[in-house]
Amino acid sequence: MPIIREPFVFNLGQPVICYVLGAPEDDLPKSQDKLRQLIQELILPATKEANSGGLLNIGELGYFVAILWLDDGRPAVDLWCFFSTESSANPDVNFTYCNEYGSEPAATVTCGDSLIILGMEELQRRTSISLDKYIKGPRPMLPDLLLATDG
Numbered sequence: 001m002p003i004i005r006e007p008f009v010f011n012l013g014q015p016v017i018c019y020v021l022g023a024p025e026d027d028l029p030k031s032q033d034k035l036r037q038l039i040q041e042l043i044l045p046a047t048k049e050a051n052s053g054g055l056l057n058i059g060e061l062g063y064f065v066a067i068l069w070l071d072d073g074r075p076a077v078d079l080w081c082f083f084s085t086e087s088s089a090n091p092d093v094n095f096t097y098c099n100e101y102g103s104e105p106a107a108t109v110t111c112g113d114s115l116i117i118l119g120m121e122e123l124q125r126r127t128s129i130s131l132d133k134y135i136k137g138p139r140p141m142l143p144d145l146l147l148a149t150d151g
Contacts, residue, residue, distance in 0.1 A: 004043055004113070004146050007139040008032045014062050015135040021069040028068070028075065041068050042077045042098045063135060065121055066074065074085050074099060078110050080118060091122075113146055 005020040018039055022028050028034050041073040043066060081094040095110075096103045120140040130132035 002014045002116070004091070004142060008036070009135060010036050012043075014064060016043075016066050017121065017135070019067045020065060020116075021066070021111075021113060026070055027073070028070065035068065038075055039068055039077055041095075042068075042075060042100065043079050045098070045102045049107060064130070065118060067110070068116065078114055079103075110140070116146060117142065 005022070009015055009017050012090060018035065020028060020035060029038055035041040040060065043064075062081065062083050065082070067078040067080075069076055069078070076097065076099040079096045079098055083094070083095070083150045097109075120142060122139075125131070125134045126141040132141070
């Protein structure tokens with residue numbers, strides 16, 4: 001039964017909005033500090049590999065949405081990179097799947113829960129006064145059906 005934990009934000013050159021999908025009994029860290037550290041460990045190799053392609057150089061109006069989950073019992077991150085995000089602009093988005101082995105194309109890009117999260121985040125960004133207020137403000141209210149689902 002996936003549970004979406006309280007989202008949080010940290011900075012990795014650009015803001016990273018983090019969501020964690022997993023049941024309380026899952027073998028994922030419980031504290032935000034340890035979750036942040038795990039997410040950084042998983043996405044840094046991918047960002048270094050892609051640095052020549054500019055993954056970290058998404059511009060001052062860019063940000064990431066990272067969704068941490070367990071893929072066959074191993075931590076993985078779906079990393080969404082948003083570019084050119086002026087207040088109501090339609091941003092370009094890149095996707096990278098990251099795990100302990102680096103980044104790789106995924107057979108499945110994401111799950112439906114993640115698409116709902118991304119949609120809610122994008123709606124909130126477009127209705128925010130500025131990118132800074134969006135990043136530093138509260139995360140969007142997610143529908144109850146995401147907080148405890150059967151998969």
